[in-house]
Amino acid sequence: MYLLLSAHTDGAALQELTADGTPAPANPEPRLTSAGELAGVVLGLEKRRPRWIWHRTQDWYPALLNAGVELERCYDLTLCGAILAHSEFTAHTAYARNAEKLTQDDDLQQPPRSLQPPPQPEHQGALFEDSGLGPARRHSPEELRTEYAAQQEALSQVGTDANRRQRLQLLLAAESAGAMIAAEMQHTGVPWREELHEQILADYLGPRPPLGHRPAKLEALNTELRRLLNSPSLNPDSPQELMRALHRNGIEVKTTRQWELKESSHPAIEPLLAYKKLSRLHAANGWAWLDAWVKNGRFQPEYVVGGVVSGRWASRGGGALQIPRQIRGAVHADPGHKLIVADASQLEPRVLVALAQDSKMAEAARDKDLYAGIAAQGFGGDRAKAKIALLGAIYGATTGESGRLMPQLTRTYPRAVGFVEQAARDGEAGGTVTSRLGRSSPPPSDRWLQSQKSTTAEEQRRADAIARSRGRFTRNFVVQGSAADWAACWLAELRRRLRAMRSAGEPAGELVFFLHDEVMVHCPDGSVDDCIKAIEAAAAAAKELLFGRIPVEFPVSVAVVDSYDNAK
DNA sequence: CTTCCCAGCGCG
């Protein structure tokens, strides 16, 4: 059953559709519901286990969650439309051609990333309160129904070759599930103990300073720096000032980056590095951050599904995907609960093995430690070298140690290396590349297109550099994008299992955090073992959904902890 | 004054 939900004056219109997007014959007219009764109506209809079709999950689901309504599945027209408009699998369809023309009309596009809403973790309002992302144009049921039908039409035109249609369909389902999970995780929040955070800050920085002042330990380091660099008014937060002061003291660095500063043995370097470290903590995750982002023991960031071209998620506000190790001690399970932190080990190299079907590398990937396996096969047991070489292949390293190790890697694994090399060549030539489930890289930038017209030798050199840069991007895209495909399926499968546990009456865990290849479940003590089983089963299911039955393992490492800082 | 970009660093 398919139910289309669209905004309507003072309420919503609900319309039952068939799978291909035509109105259900028995029930062809939209039914109008007022805002006040919508949550109840939706809850009632959910018993029939429909797939909810809506313009954007973000427009509907957060308010429904606030009203206590959780749903099983949806179809997010915006996210799915973005995938279908660019996928190579659907490039030949009318849908993709029309989308090309409509790129100016950002109706079904993401809001611009630069729009940053003020910290407002509460969204208690009615269902139709403006999201704060600008005037959201209202779409009629007919517009949305037509859009859904067009997307289904495009999907039906993919053909069954190499299971491409099933793969793309899976991607759309996983992306839509991801949108629901993102809303649910934002609703739930990461358990965050403010007093533990404050203790960490006090330990590193000293007592909380008055607004606009440096904490004591930073101030002390600043005083020492000014003395050691003979610069009585130095502001070490200014790279320009700092650079001049370093040069005056004979420290000849080209940048003020940590690793370059470490080259020098000047006595000012040690306090400078300490200052930078603490200053970062204070600016990014200090008291101000705590005030803005943690309320009632929860950190509730906004996740942006589809926010990265590769299919990874982005986030908005609070730096949710950059929680530094220093403060992970503040992430703490509630009484009677545990945090289960699960991480897909060496996900990207394993995805490469599966994509390239490199049987030699698959042997190495049977080991829990893939890098150790690679090291044993071709790097004289040197794990560090094996890791640098493999990551270099995925990122497109050309110089340094990683670049030097490439020939050795190519000799041992011609298929795996050949796979990413091909993706790089395609990108250099202006082509697009595609993830396992059908998410394609964007077309070449204007810069790339312009550079093709180069005539002089100088312009040609620049054009080559631009092409190589695009090659590194597409090389990485096939791996990062397919890893994101895997993670999306993992997440969706895990959610399904946790919901099943809950509906079976078992006190189940809740997903509270997701970071590219890592999930965190906040779980009652009693169901830890079942949660772990669900996480592992979901990982196995994700592998099979993407690649079928192949002899490559995707192991997850699981930690059961009270506090996030004990997870790794 | 506001707006935008950069340098630097946090995460994967």
Next chain:
DNA sequence: AAAGCGCGCTGGGAAG
């Protein structure tokens, strides 16, 4: 030891 992918956020500083 320090290059090679994808992001978000901060403070400084230049441009408008």
